[in-house]
Amino acid sequence: MKKITSVCPYCGAGCKLKLVVENNKIIRAEAAEGVTNQNQLCLKGYYGWDFLNDTRLLTPRLTRPMIRYQKGGKFTPVSWDEAIRYTARRLLEIRDSEGPRAIMTTGSSRGTGNETNYVMQKFARAVLNTNNVDCCARVCHGPSVAGLQETLGNGAMSNSISDIENSKCLLIFGYNCADSHPIVARRVINARQNGAKIIVCDPRRIETARIADQHLQLNNGCNMALVNAFGYVLVEEQLYDKEYVHKHTQGLDAYWQTVKDYSPEAVEHLTGVPASQVRQAMRTFAAAPSATVMWGMGVTQFGQAVDVVRGLSSLALLTGNLGRPHVGVGPVRGQNNVQGACDMGVLPNLFPGYQDVTDAAVREKFASAWGIDASRMDDKVGTRITEVPHLALEGKIKAYYIMGEDPLQTEADLGLVRDGFAALDFVVVQDIFMTKTAEMADVILPATSWGEHGGVFTCADRGFQRFEKAIEPTGDVKRDWEIISLLASEMGYPMHYENNQQIWDEMRELCPLFYGVTYEKMGDMGHVQWPCPDLDHPGTPYLYENSRFDTKDGKGKLFAAPWRAPAEVPDEVYPLVLCTVREVGHYSCRSMTGNCAALQALADEPGYVQISLQDAQKAGIRHRDLVWVSSRRGKVISRADVSERINHGAVYMTYQWWIGACNELTQDNLDPISKTPETKYCAVKVEKI
Ligand code: SF4
Numbered sequence: 001m002k003k004i005t006s007v008c009p010y011c012g013a014g015c016k017l018k019l020v021v022e023n024n025k026i027i028r029a030e031a032a033e034g035v036t037n038q039n040q041l042c043l044k045g046y047y048g049w050d051f052l053n054d055t056r057l058l059t060p061r062l063t064r065p066m067i068r069y070q071k072g073g074k075f076t077p078v079s080w081d082e083a084i085r086y087t088a089r090r091l092l093e094i095r096d097s098e099g100p101r102a103i104m105t106t107g108s109s110r111g112t113g114n115e116t117n118y119v120m121q122k123f124a125r126a127v128l129n130t131n132n133v134d135c136c137a138r139v140c141h142g143p144s145v146a147g148l149q150e151t152l153g154n155g156a157m158s159n160s161i162s163d164i165e166n167s168k169c170l171l172i173f174g175y176n177c178a179d180s181h182p183i184v185a186r187r188v189i190n191a192r193q194n195g196a197k198i199i200v201c202d203p204r205r206i207e208t209a210r211i212a213d214q215h216l217q218l219n220n221g222c223n224m225a226l227v228n229a230f231g232y233v234l235v236e237e238q239l240y241d242k243e244y245v246h247k248h249t250q251g252l253d254a255y256w257q258t259v260k261d262y263s264p265e266a267v268e269h270l271t272g273v274p275a276s277q278v279r280q281a282m283r284t285f286a287a288a289p290s291a292t293v294m295w296g297m298g299v300t301q302f303g304q305a306v307d308v309v310r311g312l313s314s315l316a317l318l319t320g321n322l323g324r325p326h327v328g329v330g331p332v333r334g335q336n337n338v339q340g341a342c343d344m345g346v347l348p349n350l351f352p353g354y355q356d357v358t359d360a361a362v363r364e365k366f367a368s369a370w371g372i373d374a375s376r377m378d379d380k381v382g383t384r385i386t387e388v389p390h391l392a393l394e395g396k397i398k399a400y401y402i403m404g405e406d407p408l409q410t411e412a413d414l415g416l417v418r419d420g421f422a423a424l425d426f427v428v429v430q431d432i433f434m435t436k437t438a439e440m441a442d443v444i445l446p447a448t449s450w451g452e453h454g455g456v457f458t459c460a461d462r463g464f465q466r467f468e469k470a471i472e473p474t475g476d477v478k479r480d481w482e483i484i485s486l487l488a489s490e491m492g493y494p495m496h497y498e499n500n501q502q503i504w505d506e507m508r509e510l511c512p513l514f515y516g517v518t519y520e521k522m523g524d525m526g527h528v529q530w531p532c533p534d535l536d537h538p539g540t541p542y543l544y545e546n547s548r549f550d551t552k553d554g555k556g557k558l559f560a561a562p563w564r565a566p567a568e569v570p571d572e573v574y575p576l577v578l579c580t581v582r583e584v585g586h587y588s589c590r591s592m593t594g595n596c597a598a599l600q601a602l603a604d605e606p607g608y609v610q611i612s613l614q615d616a617q618k619a620g621i622r623h624r625d626l627v628w629v630s631s632r633r634g635k636v637i638s639r640a641d642v643s644e645r646i647n648h649g650a651v652y653m654t655y656q657w658w659i660g661a662c663n664e665l666t667q668d669n670l671d672p673i674s675k676t677p678e679t680k681y682c683a684v685k686v687e688k689i
Contacts, residue, residue, distance in 0.1 A: 014459020174298020
């Protein structure tokens with residue numbers, strides 16, 4: 001028996017654990033003393049390893065390469081030589097006939113690790129010569145990255161997960177941490193026990209609301225109006241930190257010109273939050289000696305998400321809650337390595353280390369290191385994954401190489417996504433399970449899983465952590481970066497790596513932000529937060545020391561925008577708002593957790609719709625009735641979960657299930673800046689079957 005140090009492959013909390021291995025099988029997971037989890041795990045950490053034992057509860061593991069030689073035909077198992085030769089030939093044909101931008105690629109935000117993501121974006125840029133590389137950050141915290149980069153200079157949590165409990169006030173906006181990051185929820189409870197005031201802004205009575213001092217139960221789709229009302233109170237009641245704002249920020253006059261129309265009284269009818277509660281919340285927030293603003297997808301999955309992120313960051317700036325311990329802004333990233341995928345440049349606008357693809361000097365640096373002529377580097381921002389269906393239907397994207405993502409389950413408006421996929425000439429899926437997307441592929445490249453390889457993840461607070469290989473893989477599978485390297489070499493760009501560390505060190509040399517994060521420094525249990533610019537640097541627990549921001553002038557930008565209504569509002573035919581939410585027992589497309597016996601037993605109801613007592617009664621629906629949920633885009637069967645915790649006028653569904661897949665109903669109104677879809681708001685009706 002042996003114990004291997006790893007990092008949980010699910011959420012961005014980055015919990016360290018020990019995998020206990022016997023006869024090449026995982027037999028249990030134990031909590032380890034990681035910086036973010038300190039000997040605690042949630043149920044996914046304790047029971048989320050079972051899929052490695054190929055339980056076949058949901059789908060069997062992919063164990064050999066397969067090709068579908070003809071559209072509509074069957075998969076043929078093939079050798080790796082044939083799979084690589086065929087894929088390389090098809091990609092080269094499309095690149096050379098249609099141009100590099102006709103090929104889209106993705107990195108993966110989960111078990112593959114940072115090294116693989118680095119290699120994937122290098123493949124896109126150096127071999128395919130396109131910036132068409134993206135990841136699931138696009139559909140979750142893309143707006144946080146875009147908004148915070150503009151207002152503060154870095155698109156990441158400014159503070160540390162472990163420091164949340166030291167803050168004296170937590171403003172938690174659109175973030176149900178109890179379901180999405182249970183160990184972060186633990187920190188919130190600790191903060192409460194340490195005397196912090198908790199203010200929760202959420203339409204549902206979520207778990208955290210139970211321990212909150214104030215729960216502001218705003219109407220769905222009104223985030224910007226409420227955030228502006230918060231700003232109004234801070235300025236109008238002179239609660240803001242004048243000295244700090246004068247010294248460290250810019251834009252107060254323009255900010256006031258917008259928020260002056262959003263007094264809590266003026267927008268009470270819109271937000272649904274009594275003005276007195278809004279005023280009280282900001283008095284508490286401004287009076288706290290330290291305050292932290294946290295948010296989740298209840299902020300980012302809207303068509304006006306970037307504006308709201310900028311507005312939330314302005315609340316921290318107005319009150320001087322940045323640049324010191326126990327304060328900050330915390331967009332807590334969803335999947336375990338979505339921060340890492342962004343760090344490694346799996347983004348269409350940035351090289352690894354947040355270096356701009358439109359900057360000629362940066363392109364020259366990467367081209368020189370990668371041994372190609374800089375003129376071959378794409379100098380324009382590439383395609384986002386949410387744009388692919390539209391561009392495929394227009395004939396502009398012809399091929400899609402997808403690693404560790406399942407867009408046919410997780411993206412908005414699945415009918416549109418399926419139509420887009422049907423229009424593609426060539427789809428390659430590199431994964432560990434036969435996902436919904438893999439079922440439509442032309443080539444399947446089976447990869448090793450978390451547990452079967454090692455590497456580095458970045459958790460939500462910018463902390464790099466190493467994870468180790470625990471067991472030998474079964475089947476004819478290869479490590480992700482090995483597959484990509486074979487393809488690159490077959491396409492005429494020799495790419496040879498011997499191990500993860502070699503890739504990591506190549507990346508470090510090119511990224512000043514990460515240069516000091518060596519394998520040795522991370523060690524077994526280490527957690528090194530970027531920026532870490534040199535070998536002696538210990539890492540950075542909080543950003544913007546002394547409130548020197550990473551913007552051009554070093555000042556934080558105050559920002560407000562007028563509220564915009566969501567794209568599709570309820571009407572007589574579709575009278576309810578549908579909002580997609582998380583499920584504590586499962587993760588993302590459920591391909592991993594659905595294959596874990598204990599998790600499946602704990603949460604095995606395929607598709608349920610949370611509905612208020614009032615709306616259920618109106619429609620003659622009782623708890624656990626089977627119902628149809630329909631929107632203008634589709635209709636799915638579900639089971640009613642009638643609950644007093646749900647607000648009138650809205651229903652909530654998780655997106656993990658194949659039956660009752662709520663993304664059949666959602667719509668892809670994209671935020672104009674981040675291109676993140678508005679999966680938190682569309683109009684539906686619910687009918688008893
Ligand atoms: Fe920790 Fe998140 Fe894994 Fe739970 S799912 S153990 S909170 S990393």
